[in-house]
Amino acid sequence: MLDTLDHQENHLDTLYRAMAERRFLVLTGAGISTSSGIPDYRDSEGVRRGRAPMMYQEFLATAQARRRYWARAMLGWPRVRIAQPNQAHLALATLQQRERISGLITQNVDTLHDQAGSHDVIELHGSLHRVLCLDCQQRSTRDVIQRQMEIDNPYLAEVHAVQAPDGDTLLDPTFEERFQVPRCPHCNGERLKPDVVFFGENVAPATAARAMAAVEHADGLLVVGSSLMAYSAFRLCKAMVEQGKPVIAINLGKTRGDELLQVKIEASCERLLPLLAERLGQ
CATH class of the missing domain: 3.30.1600 (SIR2/SIRT2 'Small Domain')
Known part of the structure; x- marks a missing residue:
């Protein structure tokens, strides 16, 4: 957990080393929007x-x-x-504007990334x-x-x-x-x-193709606030690993893809991402 300054600095160093010379694709889930007042589906055990x-x-x-x-x-x-974008949404928009990330995919249907200033967001599950x-x-x-x-x-x-x-x-x-x-x-x-996209409904083929193309063009994947229980998101992690690229997650709790992750950081994305945007902007 991100509960001390030492932990926070260690997490930040880990992300900086991974992303300083590589452009990661970012995949976000419900956990990034909870502090904006939108409840998530699952607890820390993925239930x-x-x-x-x-x-x-x-x-x-x-x-x-x-x-x-x-x-x-x-x-x-x-x-x-x-609902308004929080500091995590704003930090990702800053990273995109500075071309420090290759793109943004979200499982969320709240449009908070767009409101924060992100562009060309792939809405995996619609709006x-x-x-x-x-x-x-x-x-x-x-x-x-x-x-x-x-x-x-x-x-x-x-x-x-x-x-x-x-x-x-x-x-x-x-x-x-x-x-x-x-x-x-x-x-x-x-x-x-x-x-x-309802539970039991398939992601539109064109959207799935855009997401997979984004994986192909990225140097790695940063998962933020997702348990990856939905296969539409999990498959992107699998594809990234199959291509020999790193997958890192910032998530409070268990994910379906824990065994695929190179690094997992159990920390608040709302605290950590603004610090990452600042560090990568130096």
Whole structure:
């Protein structure tokens, strides 16, 4: 743990030696956004917290499942919407602007890297800020859909629910029965889906190809705040190792890829990354 100045300096030296002459690709997970107020999925042992998220197949199967999803998501969106990048996001944006990293891939759907100033971010799992119509394939901004839901469901205005990962909430099921699902502004269809990769859904082939191309062009991989339990992220670590390139992780707790890591630093990325950006900028 990053609990003393000595530990902090040792971690910083390790990262500096690895990255001073090489341009690493960075892969971020939920752990980088927790201090921005967005909960993560797993504990330090990699075990999922709370209830299981809705699966893609369940979402597609019934109107009732989509009603349940959107009722909970309507209450969860405001917290995601107001979240601000923290010092870790800002440090990575600085490293990219100075061309000290080769690129940035995120598993997160909160767009905090973009808000911090990063560019060409590969959103492995999409973005909650967009909504996709499964009928006409048109996209809408989430704020437009949110306003529609709030107008159609005023009874939820004073309801407070516990925040869960990815804009979900722990809403009492009794509040879901009356919920009016949003309709597509383009075709009036009812099958709207957040433009994210659900559990049980595959990453879009074009996105997967971009991520693998980024691995090919990088000198190494720095994993930040990810347990790597999702195969879409784990496979990037495997590919990097198969190419003989180093993989380093900054993560508080167990990862699926522990055996692949050249170095693992159990430390706060929000403290460590700004120091790394400063050191590499000298």
